[in-house]
Amino acid sequence: MWDERYSDENYVYGTAPNTFLAEHVQMLQGPVLSLAEGEGRNAVFMASHGLDVLGVDGSAVGLAKARQLAQRHGVTIRVEQADLASYVPPEATFGAVVSIFGHLPGQARKRLHALVERSLRPGGIFLLESYSKAQIDRDTGGPKNLDMLVRREDIEREFQACEILLSQEIEREVIEGQFHTGLASVVQFIARKKAP
Template sequence: MWDQRYAVDEYIYGTEPNSFLAEHAEMLRGPVLSLAEGEGRNGVFLASLGLKVHGVDGSNVGLVKAQALARSRGVEIQTEVADLGVFEPVANYYGSVVSIFAHLPSAIREKLYPLVERCLKPSGIILLEAYSEDQLVCDTGGPKDADMLMTLAKVEQEFPNCEPILLRKLEREVCEGIYHNGVASVVQFIGRKKP
């Protein structure tokens, strides 16, 4: 599905970074692991700040566009085609992990998120934004499956080894290309790996 969705000339989620990520990017340290990097807008932005970025995504088509965007901006990012259901990041390696609208079934999150915590260095940061379960009634983006959407309780349960710096649910205007557009209900989380 994602190869097909990305197989157009335009960047379907735009080329500018997610606004929540941009607002808090100064908290991030490299190397940064970016989950579901897609067409590269977030990884390229982080690379422009001087951070080393490793973007993973299941779509080779998306990551080819990510590399093109990086070249056009004069930065480098590392990309890897990976199925997040079986992806195992290197332990104790990353300064930060970024997950922007990376909606995954709970069965995958249960395997992946402990590995995400493990891959962070001590005091490493995870920054996540996802649509909340309340987004089901909105027509402004995101999956139509509550299992793939987030709640505050899910975040707390699924990242037990990260101390919340910020954890909130809110409605905000999301303007990110043709698939994320309009007022949306989101969960935002910034957590620091416990010592």
């Protein structure tokens, strides 16, 4: 499905970074793991801020476009094709992990988030924006499967080894290409890995 979506010559979610990420990029330190990176807009943005970024996505087509976008912007990013439902990030490696609209079924998300928390170095930042369960009846973006949408309290529970810096469910205008456009209900979350 994602290879098909990304086969469009246009960047279907645009080439500008997610605005929540852009507002908080100064909190991030490398190396950064960017989950569900797609066509590269967020990885390229972070690389343009001097961060070493690894973008992971299940779509080879999306990652090829990510490499092209990086080249066009004169930055270098690393990419890895992997199914996030079975992906295992290396332990205690990343200064930050970013998840922007990286929706998985609930059990797969919990599994990945446990591994993501483990993959952060002490002091590392986890930053997430996802569509909330209240998004289900809107046609402004996100999966039409309630199990793939999130609640703020679920994300908080999944990062017990982190200090929560920001956790909120809000409505905001999301303008990101043709598939994320309009008023949306989102969860925004930032946490810092505690020292052992």
